[in-house]
Amino acid sequence: MEQQIKKAIKAKMPTYIQQLSKLVSIPSISFDNFDQKYVLESAEAVKQMFAEAGLTNIQFLTPESGRHTVYAESLTSPDKPTILLYAHHDVQPPMREALWNTKPFEATVSADGERLFGRGTADDKAGIIMHLAALEQVRALKKNDGPNLKFIIEGEEESGSAGFAGILKKHAELLKADAVIIADLGNFAKGTPSITTTLRGMSAVSVELKATKAPLHSGSWSGPIPDVGQVLCRMIAELTDGTGKILIPGFEDGLVSPTAEDLASYRSLGMTEEIFRNDGGVLDGVKLKCSEDEILTTLWRKPSLVVTAMEVGSRMNAGNVLQDSAYARIGIRLAPGMDADRCTQLLVDFLKQHVPYGIQCNIVTEDGANPFVTDTSHPFFKKMSDAMTAAYESETKIIGCGASIPGAELFRSTLGNIPVLMTGLEDPECNAHGENESLYLPDFEKGIVAETLFFGGLC
Known part of the structure; x- marks a missing residue:
């Protein structure tokens, strides 16, 4: 047959x-x-x-x-x-x-x-x-x-x-x-x-910061007025450490670790850093944030945050301007055991707590998947x-x-x-x-x- x-x-x-x-x-x-x-x-x-x-x-x-x-x-x-x-x-x-x-x-x-x-x-x-x-x-x-x-x-x-x-x-x-x-x-x-x-599960939030009514001449106004682009970058940087570990308190509660059988199965696949770098098109000199034997567990069994879009002014029309607003979309990948709604809310709360200078912050959440x-x-x-x-x-x-x-x-x-x-x-x-x-x-x-x-x- x-x-x-x-x-x-x-x-x-x-x-x-x-x-x-x-x-x-x-x-x-x-x-x-x-x-x-x-x-x-x-x-x-x-x-x-x-x-x-x-x-x-x-x-x-x-x-x-x-x-x-x-x-x-x-x-x-x-x-x-x-x-x-x-x-x-x-x-x-x-x-x-x-x-x-x-x-x-x-x-x-x-x-x-x-x-x-x-x-x-x-x-x-x-x-x-x-x-x-x-x-x-x-x-x-x-x-x-x-x-x-x-x-x-x-x-x-x-x-x-x-x-x-x-x-x-x-x-x-x-x-x-x-x-x-x-x-x-x-x-x-x-x-x-x-x-x-x-x-992994998924969710995302869109963050917009606004400090002035309109863009301003950077020579005449920058210094006293906070630059929303820098502020947004700092807020995003505070979400993780150098290894990509998420620093939001309680974010990884409930995370289910892979079993011994899972790990044995992953090892049998023969993933190497060379294969992973080649498949992902990783540029020479760019270092991975995990060791070779952690690639698959990091990819499949740990959460991650990714900035999927960012906008501060326009690259095609860049000038000497203090921008009035900055935007970013932050995607969340959630590992088994985590809850999309709960983690999304923790991310929203963390971002709002880290907005300096009284800058206006608007956050829009998206429906997630566990x-x-x-x-x-x-x-x-x-x-x-x-x-x-x-x-x-x-x-x-x-x-x-x-x-x-x-x-x-x-x-x-x-x-x-x-x-x-x-x-x-x-x-x-x-x-x-x-x-x-x-x-x-x-x-x-x-x-x-x-x-x-x-x-x-x-x-």
Whole structure:
């Protein structure tokens, strides 16, 4: 059966790449300052693909934002297991388009044929096609003797999944399943099949300081009047020490340390500083803030703060001006055991306590996502691990992820304590969220094989 599946999928790869390319051509950026008609167009394209694949009960599950989540199902028998398949059809902005080597919304195969470039190729439109392709293959193999499959393709994951909790709660009966596969993560390395079992949580705050009614001549006014740019920099610097440890009192309360088994698994991955620096494009001479043997625990099991945006005047129009205001967005990554709402409030309180000179300070919080840890004892995990090992012809690794998937905890809290299997097609070279995002096509094929083998082994 395994060789039959591999041969059938290889023959269909041109079709699957074409389907993915069609989705990539739609700039479905789910941020308010972009045209949302493309998110709706993307949802319609997914809906059409579902119809062409013969799925039933196809419908939009629409949050308040209007960014459609697309639902569909392919049911066989109530006696068969039901698997809920998640991916998302919205994408990040292209960032600096001048740095792209190809057009961001025109899927382009590399000269060596190994990578498909374009925004959303790896994150996460490939996940949609992987689910659809595996459905096609398992139905061809087992007809109606395979599992029940339900699809839920979100339309606002990249902008924070603000309406996703409401969708899950409202449609909990419709979405009822024995397990969920979240195809929005990735492999530890190319050709290394991986199941993610921990995620960091996420939140963010926007801080704006204001000291004067308008910008002033720096020669005439600076000195007596505080410079909001310097003040903001000092406030941010007080949040952490030189190693990146967060200095907010009580911030790390509840932090869950990795187990001995976790640490053994991390060591087995063979991460070195050289590999990490190469994958991250770290410049020569820039030192890491942790030792080589702490890289993965720092990335997956410790919190971090990142200044994701800062604005004091304009680089393109810099002059001798004492600026009236300064802005920064501070992102929070929270490790397992920490609470997003609590930590966000601690950050807000700490910043407000450290505003000097009576400067006006306005802080806006964003909805957060809690960290996530899944239990791997359910038999479905071994079935998925075995399927991935067979597909990739390489041992499946259990890994963590420093990023956040809000849906993971939402699925568990809404649909019951069902297994949450987190897979995906990203790799360290895919540059998700950055310029020149790409999908490693050999792993795209193997990912489809793995999911097909998993479905085939359930019944």
